Amino acid sequence: MALSTSAPNRGPDPAPPPSPAPAPARPRPAAGLRAPLFRWDQKAAPYAFVAPFFAFFAAFGLFPLLYTAYVSLHRVELQTSDRMEWLGLRNYTRLIEDPFFWNALRNTFTIGVLSTVPQLLMALGLAHLLNYRLRGRTFFRVAMLMPYATSVAAATLVFAQLFGRDYGLINWLLGTVGISPVDWQANTVASQIGVSTVVTWRWTGYNALIYLAGMQSIPGELYESAAMDGASRWQQFLHVTVPGLRPTILFTVVVSTIGATQLFGEPLLYEGSAAGGVSHQYQTLGLYMYEQGWGFFHLGRAAAIAWVMFLLIVVLVAVNAAIARRRSRTEG
Amino acid sequence: MGTDTAQPQTRGSGTALAPRPAPAVTAPPKSRRRGAAGRRMDGGPLAYAVLGVATLMFVFPFYWTVVAASRSNAELSAVPPALTPGGNLFHNIGEALQQAAIGKALLNSLIVSTTVTTGTVLCSTLAGFAFAKLRFRGRGALLALTVGTMMIPPQLGVIPLFMIIARLDMQGKLPAVILPTLVSAFGVFFMRQFLSQALPDELIEAGRVDGASHARIFRSIVLPVARPGMAVLGMLTFMATWNDFFWPIVALNSQNPTVQVALKSLGQGYVPDQSVVLAGTLLGTLPVLVVFGLLGRQIVGGIMQGAVKG
Amino acid sequence: MATAGAARTRAVTLGSAVLVLALAAGCSSSTSTKSAGGDTAKDGKVTLNVDLFGTFGFKEAGLYAEYQKLHPNIEIKQTDTQDEAQYWQALQTKLAGGGGLADVQGIEVGRIASVVQKQADKFTDLKSLGLGPASDELVPWKGSAATTPDGKLLGLGTDIGPEAMCFRADLFKQAGLPTDRDQLAQKWSTWDGYLALGKQYAAKAKAGNTWTDSAASVFAAEVGQQRVRYFDEQGKPVYETSPAVKAAWNTSVSLVKDGLSAELPEWTPEWNKAFSTGKFATLSCPAWMGGYIKGQAGDAGKGKWDVAPGPGKTGNWGGSYLAIPRTSKHAKEAADLIKWLTAEEQQVTLFKKLGSFPSNKAAQAAIKDVKDPYFSDAPIGQIFSEAAAAMPAQVLGADDQVVTKAFTDALGEVERTKTAPDAAWKHAMDNVRNATGG
Known part of the structure; x- marks a missing residue:
C-alpha cells in the first residue's frame, strides 16, 4: 500500500533523492542524569507523542475500515441499520451480474481518462510557460490556483448552469458559431465531458504549479549542454524537461488516478441526482455506492462496492508503479 | 517534505482517512536557484497570450457566478444571456441566507474547519516528531500503517461511521463531522518529513545533555523549528476541511449544514430560484476568495515548496 | 523566518476577518431562522420546523403568518425541497440517523404506504394527540391510507391531486x-x-x-x-x-x-x-x-x-400528508398546527390561492364555485371538483x-x-x- 509513496523515488531522479529515513540517532553520551523518572521519560515519551494521533486514528480510521468489510457480508438496510442478516459473499457476487455496477466502472474509467489526460497535458504546457521569466507571475500563479481552492460543490453548481441545454451559456456560445445545442446532460459523451470539465478546471492549475516546482529543480547545466548540442526549445522540453519531471509526473498521475477512482461530488451535483443521469450515463463507482446506500438504502451492498473501489485503487497504483519501474529499467 | 495532497481528499471528498501522502518527488540540489535562474528565458508575447487565455478560463466561472447571482431567474433564461452583473445581488443573497441557512453554514464550517485544523496540526506535529527523531519499538510498523492507510478512499469508512452516529443520535450534529476528521495520516507523514530535514539531531542531543525532558524538548526546541511546516499544513488542512464533501453530506443535513452541505441542498432543488442558488454558491466561496486575496502568494509557495522538497 | 513571521501576521489578520464575517452572517441568520430542532427560546416562544417538498403553499397563502398571529408564542420555520425524490432520500437518512427531523414532515401519497408498512414506529400516532378519526372529514381512501393495521393514524391529509x-x-x-x-x-x-x-x-x-x-x-x-x-x-x-x-x-x-x-x-x-x-x-x-x-x-x-x-x-396525481416524527419535542404544538392547516377554512384558502385541492370534504363543498383570475378566470372549483x-x-x-x-x-x-x-x-x-x- 505504500507503493504510491515509494514509487516515484524509483525513477531516475535528476537530483539525488531525499533521505526518507531520519538520520540514525547517535549513541547517547555516557554521562548524564539517570534518574528513574528520566529513564521512564525516555521509554514512554515516544508513545505519548504518537498516542493522540493513534487513538483517533484507530477509532475513526482503522475500525470503520474493517467494519465496512464486515458490513459488506450482510444485508443491512439504512432504516434498520442495527439489524444485520448474514449473506456471505452475496453482495459481491451480485455485483458481477449487476449491469449498473459495470456501467459505473466503465464510466469511472472513461471520465477518469477524459479528466486526467487533458488536465495533466495542459498543466505541463502551462508550467512550461510559467517557467519563463514573466511579469506578473504571482498573479498568474494565484489565478491558476483559485479553482483548486473552490469546493467541488460550488464549482459543479456553477458549471451545471453553464452547461444547461436550453439556457446555458456554453450552448449559447456554440450557437453563435452555428453549432446546434448539445445536450450536456442526457448525451453520454457530452455529459461525461461536462463532468470532466469541472475536474479539469479545478485541478489543472494545481498540477501546473507542481510541475513548475519540478521544472525549477532541474539543473540549468542540463539545458546549457543541450543548447550547446544544438537542441531547439522544443527538443529541450522533450529531452530535458520531460525526463527530469518524470517522478513528478508519475506522482501526479498516481494522485489523479486515485482521485478519478473516487470521483463523487461532481457527478452527484451535475444534475443533483445520485443516479448520474437518466441512463446512469455518468454515474461513477463512488456515486453508485452512494446511491445504493443513501438512495436505495442498501448499506450492505454499498459497503461491498466501497471495498471493490479500494481494491481497484490498489491495483491501479500497483500497475502505475510497475510501469514506472519497467521504464526506468529500460531507460536506465 | 510531503507534497500537498489535499488533492485526493477534496476531490474524493474525503474523511479523515483521505489525505494522501505525497511521494518524495525531487529533492532540490542546493544550487537549484542559481541553476534554474541561469537558463530562464523571457516569456514572449505568445506565452503571455496563452497564459492570458488560460487565466481567463480559470477566472471566468467566478465572474459568471457574480453575474448570475445578481440577476433574476427570468434574466438567466433570456437569450442572449446576461453577461454583466445586474441589480439583484443583495436580494438574492438575502434569500439564500434565509432559505438555505447559508449564514449558519458559514459559521458551522468555520467551527468545524478551525477545530479540525487545530487538532490535525497538533497531533501531526507530536506524532511527526516522534517518527522523525525518536527511536522506539514498533516505530517502523506504526509508520508503515499510517502511510499505508493514506490511499484508502473515504467511501470505505463512511458506512460504519454513519451506523455509529445513527445509533448515538449524533446525525446532524457538528461533532459527527469533527471527530472522524480530527486527525490525518497525511498530516503525520507531512510533519515527519518536514522535521526529518528541518530539525538537526544536534539540537535534540543538546537538550538531552542538559537533562531536559521530552515534553520540554518538544516545547522549546521542536515547536519553534516546526512552525513553518505547521503553518503550511494548517493552511492545507483548513482548505481541505472547508471543502470536504462526502462525509459531511452523510453526517449532516440541511437543517444544520456546513457550507458544502448547504450547497448540495441548493444543487438538489432546495431552492427553486437559480439566481438564489448561485448567490448561495457565491457566499460559500467568498471566504476562500478572501483568503486567496490575502494569502495567495503563501499558498502557492506552500504547494510548490511541498512539491519539490519531497 | 521574516517571511514566515509576515505570513503569520497576515494569517492572524485574515483569520479574524473571516471570523468576524462568519459571526456576522451566523448571527444575522440565527435571528431570522432560529435554530433547528424545535427549540424553546428564552422568551417562551416555540419554534416549529416544517419540512416539505414541492409547493404546499402554506407560506405563499399567508397561512403561517395568520397562525403566528393567532398563536403569538409560535414561530414557524419552513424548509422546502422541490424534488420529492430528493426530499424522501434526505428524510430517510434523517429518520435512520435520528437527527435533523422537523416537527412536521410532509409525506407524498406515493410514500404513505411505505411509511405505514415500514416506519410506523418513527412517527407519532396522531390519534394519541387527539387528532382524527379523520375518515368522516376526508375522502375515505385518504384517511385509511395513512392508518396502520392496528389503527394508528400517521398523517393528516392535506390535498389530493x-x-x-x-x-x-x-x-x-x-x-x-x-x-x-x-x-x-x-x-x-x-x-x-x-x-x-x-x-x-x-x-x-x-x-x-x-x-x-x-x-x-x-x-x-x-x-x-x-x-x-x-x-x-x-x-x-x-x-x-x-x-x-x-x-x-x-x-x-x-x-x-x-x-x-x-x-x-x-x-x-x-x-x-x-x-x-x-x-x-x-x-x-x-x-x-x-x-x-x-x-x-x-x-x-x-x-x-x-x-x-x-x-x-x-x-389522481399526487397529494400529500403532514406527519409528526417521534423526535419532535413539540408534538402537541405541531399537532395543533397541522390540525389547523388541514381544517376546512385553510384548505379553502389554499385552493383559492394556490389551487391545492382539499381532501377535506367540507372544504370540497365550499370551493365548488371558485374561479381563478391567474388562470384567465377558469372555473377551477368546478373543473377539479368534477374530476x-x-x-x-x-x-x-x-x-x-x-x-x-x-x-x-x-x-x-x-x-x-x-x-x-x-x-x-x-x-x-x-x-x-x-x-x-x-
Missing part, C-alpha cells in the same frame, strides 16, 4: 387553436385526441415552442387515472404486466415520436425556467400544479395560462415512487438519448429491481 390540463391560451390563439375550455375538453377527451391536437399546434407554432413539457408528466397523468397502478391490493407488483401502464407508456412514447415534448426533465432548473419562456403550451395539471405554475411563471404569466378538463378519464368526484380510489404501494422514478427516467432516455422505447422499458424494469433489492 385531481387532474386537469393547463394550457397557454395566448399560444393556442397564435397557433389558431380553440381556447374555449369545453371545446378543448371535447377535442382531447381521449389521449389520442390530445396528441392529435398537439400535432395541429406543432404545425403552426413558433420554432422552439412545443406542445407539452415532458413525456413523464403525460405518463404520470395517464397512469394516475387507474385504480390499480403499479401494485395490486395484495402489494404484488403489476407494473410490468399491467395493460394500463403499457397504454400510458405508449401514449408518452408517441408524444416523443411526434416531436410534441419539450423533453424537459421535471423539477430541474431548465424545466423551471421554461415556465416563463413559453417553451411548452400544455402541462398535465393535477390541482397542486397550479401553485407551481404561479411560482415559476410569476406575475408575467398571469392571464396567459388557463385550465380545462383533462384528457382521458379523470385521475375529484369521478376519480378512482387508488391502490397505493410502498414502492410507488420508486417505480414512478424509473419510468420517468426511462422516458427521459427515450426523449433525450433517443433510446429505443423497448430498451428504455427494460431499463425501467432493471432500475426498479435494483432499487428495491429484488
